[in-house]
Amino acid sequence: MHGKFVWYELMTTDTKTAEAFYKNVVGWSARDAGMPGMDYTLFYAGEHQVGGLMTMPDGALEMKVPPAWLGYVAVDDVDATAAKVSAEGGTVHRAPEDIPNIGRFAIVTDPHGAAFALFKGAGEPPPSMEQMAAGNVGWHELMAGDLDTAFGFYSKLFGWTKDQAMDMGDMGVYQIFAHNGQPIGGMMTKPKEVPNPYWLYYFNVEALDAAIERAKSGGAQAMMEPMEVPGGAWIAQFTDPQGALFALVAPKR
Incomplete structure (x- = not known):
């Protein structure tokens, strides 16, 4: 499990609107986690828990931390x-x-400042979903401060290995990385106009155009036009109604 993304958490300013938005766009269901003294919502794809939803902690907005998705990576020892x-x-x-x-x-x-979380679960991990199953997170993308430095950092931390590298011309190299031999994401040096490095998570949907319509009608802002990627999948990137970045990936338009 060490080095595998296992959880995704949205910290936002309006949890009710966010819950309705992602249920409609991605097809998740949602349940209260029943955590004492804390409002925490669980997102499900079928019977699989995919992620969580909570109100941004006190002080985050004052520190100009925007609503965002945070990915949790499993590790053998959190402290180490x-x-x-x-x-x-x-x-x-x-x-x-x-x-x-x-x-x-x-x-x-x-x-370079891109945020993520480390996690070690208590007890046996739940059964995992197929990576590209509808409602799962199919891809993990880092807009890095510097590709070479970032890859070295994550490789030492999680044992991630290089898979294919694609020359994107003026945008530089897009390096696909693998966990236990399975490609799970890509990273590249961020464009100069992007102020801060960040992780972006791609949620699997069955067809992209219909999901784009659902996202836009729910108040999302498109960040890029639909794009076909190697392997034949289609992607699109957005900010949700509260401003959190997310992306969609589908096997067809």
Whole structure:
């Protein structure tokens, strides 16, 4: 499991609107997590838990932290990996702590500031979905501060390996990376006009054009036109009604 993305969490300013939006666009169902003293909603694809939804913590907006999706990566030892994040030039923003009966986590950024979380679950992990199953997260993309530095960092942390690399011309190299031999995402140096590095998560839908219409009618803003990618899939990128970045991927238009 070490190095596998296992959870996705949306921190936002309007959880009710966000819940209705993603249920409609991606096809998830939602249930209250029943966590004492905390409103936390679970997103499901069928019977599989995919992610969570919560109100942004106090102080985040004052620090100009926008609504965003945060990816959780499984690790063998949260404390040891958090220490390694610091040793390799990253930053630990929330020190390792336990979620009772759930697991242990830490929130960190890479050397250029892209945020992600470390996680080790308590007990056996739930059965995993096929990567491209509808409602799952099919792709993980890093707009990096610097591709070479970022890949070295994540490779040391998670054991990710290089898969195909695509020359994107003026945009530079797009490096696909793999976990246990399975391609799970790509990373590239961010364009100069993009102010900060970030992770972007691609949610699987059955057909792209219909999902785009659902997203736009729900208040999303398109960030790029639909685009075919190697392998024949189609992608589109958006900000949701509260401003969080997300993307959709489908096997057909």
